[in-house]
Amino acid sequence: MIEAISLHKRFGPVQALRDVSFGVAQGEVAAFLGPNGAGKTTCMRILTGFLPASAGRAVVAGFDVAAQSRAARAALGYLPESVPLPGDMRVREYLDFRARIKRVAVRQRRRRIATVVERCGLETMKARLVGRLSKGYRQRVGLADALVADPPVLIFDEPTVGLDPNQTVEVRRLIAELGAERTVLLSTHILSEAEAISGRIIIIHHGRILIEDTPAGLQRRVHAHRPIRVEIAGAAAPACRAALAELTGVRRVAAADDAGSHGGEWHGLAVHHDTETDLREAIFALARERGWRLRELHREDLSLEQIFRAVTGADAGKGGADA
Amino acid sequence: MRNVLTLVVREMGAYFRSPIGYSVPILFWVLAGLRFYLDLEWTQGDVEAALAQLMGGVHFWLLTFLIVPALTMRLLAEERRSGTLEMLLTAPVEDWEVVAGKFLGAWLFYAFLWVPLPLYLAAVIFLGGSPDLGAVAANFLGVLLVGALFLAVGLFCSSLTSNQIIAALMCAVGLLVVSFLPEVARLFPRILWIQIAGDQLSFFHHFDEFRSGVVDGRPVVYILTLIGLALFLTARSLEARKWR
Numbered sequence: 001m002i003e004a005i006s007l008h009k010r011f012g013p014v015q016a017l018r019d020v021s022f023g024v025a026q027g028e029v030a031a032f033l034g035p036n037g038a039g040k041t042t043c044m045r046i047l048t049g050f051l052p053a054s055a056g057r058a059v060v061a062g063f064d065v066a067a068q069s070r071a072a073r074a075a076l077g078y079l080p081e082s083v084p085l086p087g088d089m090r091v092r093e094y095l096d097f098r099a100r101i102k103r104v105a106v107r108q109r110r111r112r113i114a115t116v117v118e119r120c121g122l123e124t125m126k127a128r129l130v131g132r133l134s135k136g137y138r139q140r141v142g143l144a145d146a147l148v149a150d151p152p153v154l155i156f157d158e159p160t161v162g163l164d165p166n167q168t169v170e171v172r173r174l175i176a177e178l179g180a181e182r183t184v185l186l187s188t189h190i191l192s193e194a195e196a197i198s199g200r201i202i203i204i205h206h207g208r209i210l211i212e213d214t215p216a217g218l219q220r221r222v223h224a225h226r227p228i229r230v231e232i233a234g235a236a237a238p239a240c241r242a243a244l245a246e247l248t249g250v251r252r253v254a255a256a257d258d259a260g261s262h263g264g265e266w267h268g269l270a271v272h273h274d275t276e277t278d279l280r281e282a283i284f285a286l287a288r289e290r291g292w293r294l295r296e297l298h299r300e301d302l303s304l305e306q307i308f309r310a311v312t313g314a315d316a317g318k319g320g321a322d323a
Numbered sequence: 324m325r326n327v328l329t330l331v332v333r334e335m336g337a338y339f340r341s342p343i344g345y346s347v348p349i350l351f352w353v354l355a356g357l358r359f360y361l362d363l364e365w366t367q368g369d370v371e372a373a374l375a376q377l378m379g380g381v382h383f384w385l386l387t388f389l390i391v392p393a394l395t396m397r398l399l400a401e402e403r404r405s406g407t408l409e410m411l412l413t414a415p416v417e418d419w420e421v422v423a424g425k426f427l428g429a430w431l432f433y434a435f436l437w438v439p440l441p442l443y444l445a446a447v448i449f450l451g452g453s454p455d456l457g458a459v460a461a462n463f464l465g466v467l468l469v470g471a472l473f474l475a476v477g478l479f480c481s482s483l484t485s486n487q488i489i490a491a492l493m494c495a496v497g498l499l500v501v502s503f504l505p506e507v508a509r510l511f512p513r514i515l516w517i518q519i520a521g522d523q524l525s526f527f528h529h530f531d532e533f534r535s536g537v538v539d540g541r542p543v544v545y546i547l548t549l550i551g552l553a554l555f556l557t558a559r560s561l562e563a564r565k566w567r
Binding site for chain 1: 326408411
């Protein structure tokens with residue numbers, strides 16, 4: 001449903017996208033993962049027909065976004081990053097305007113608006129001025145707008161930025177629901193979010209696709225780079241470290257980054273390893289055997305930078321020289 | 324066309340919800356009404372002269388030069404600044420439809436400013452005057468055409484920037500240039516064709532034909548052409564985002 005074929009984009013001297021190719025099938029949620037300035041927004045703007053590509057082709061719902069721009073735009077719902085909305089309109093009125101401009105048939109308009117209002121949890125806000133809404137509700141209005149014409153393809157640029165944790169969960173759930181029957185492409189710079197809502201992760205960095213994989217596949221690739229964070233009491237720190245270092249696959253055991261924050265008998269440690277297997281069980285077993293007390297045991301989330309290092313490091317091993 | 328209609332309705336709504344939607348009509352009605360009243364008094368009831376002043380006197384031009392930038396500065400500059408332009412242009416809408424919708428919305432609002440005119444006429448007739456309605460209609464057609472042209476220039480200026488103040492300033496300068504093309508031409512006294520062209524481009528000259536009650540095809544075509552040019556440039560300026 002979404003197909004990008006060797007997209008290039010140049011802004012004067014800046015090469016924003018280089019040879020970006022990917023596809024998203026119907027019923028699939030794909031996530032663009034990358035830091036700010038990676039080219040996510042530029043790529044989405046090309047897909048929505050707002051900007052033309054310098055080279056390459058993009059197809060949405062079977063329509064070329066450059067040659068059949070209007071048909072392509074009619075098939076997609078787009079939520080831009082900052083959710084720009086006209087502040088002078090009321091929520092209902094705005095959705096009505098958007099439904100008209102998107103050519104929702106007269107007879108369906110009322111029903112479609114009621115549906116998206118309900119689906120996005122806007123019932124109590126229908127009569128509010130858009131300009132007075134909180135960030136979370138603005139986001140919902142943007143989502144409702146994207147959905148109002150019931151398009152088969154949805155493109156969301158950073159849909160959860162600026163939301164509080166509850167709202168984030170809600171929006172993710174909504175996107176997962178939408179992804180069941182539609183094609184969704186979203187962008188994020190949070191790995192755990194990409195993993196939670198998408199079936200495929202496309203990592204983009206400096207305008208180039210570094211990697212395209214399922215969350216599980218990506219997990220496997222970066223797994224070995226995720227240290228395990230433990231907090232142990234019941235033995236001296238050096239003894240704990242030595243015992244942990246004995247486990248198969250452990251490369252080294254370091255004091256956790258935030259170890260200074262909790263002194264006393266608890267030792268915060270980061271177990272670095274290079275194994276595919278999950279060491280958490282082994283660590284728990286070790287703690288039980290030694291009679292340690294354990295109050296924390298989890299795999300650290302990787303920052304994007306760490307992921308890039310992990311991914312590009314792996315590539316470099318095979319002879320690539322990116323990053 | 325339905326998209327254009329939707330956009331026109333949206334634009335009218337935006338006017339009536341903004342401070343401009345209240346302040347501009349009030350300013351215009353008070354000043355134009357006062358002027359009309361005073362003209363009637365000074366000319367001792369010469370309705371035709373007072374109407375001619377209302378639709379083409381110095382005050383008319385002053386007000387128009389003030390009002391048009393105020394009406395047009397927001398149109399596209401604000402959409403650009405707030406980012407709603409992206410929302411608009413990623414909907415299945417053509418650039419020209421956006422331009423047409425904005426333009427017609429502004430023009431209808433401008434026409435709305437003239438709502439008191441039939442009231443004045445009714446009052447004058449009620450009081451026993453007998454204005455030449457045909458001449459008034461011709462003059463009013465001129466007013467609407469000139470308004471359309473000025474608004475189109477303002478819309479174009481608004482499309483060039485994301486700053487409303489700059490849009491208003493550019494609009495004011497643009498209106499002066501359009502209005503004083505012959506004077507601009509006189510800056511090049513040695514080039515004959517510019518002189519001839521400049522005289523033909525005289526706006527006030529064309530406008531005076533309307534004021535004298537004559538509707539000639541040529542000035543109509545001339546003004547419509549300029550409007551088309553301004554709107555065309557506006558659409559190109561929207562499209563310019565794609566050329567970077």
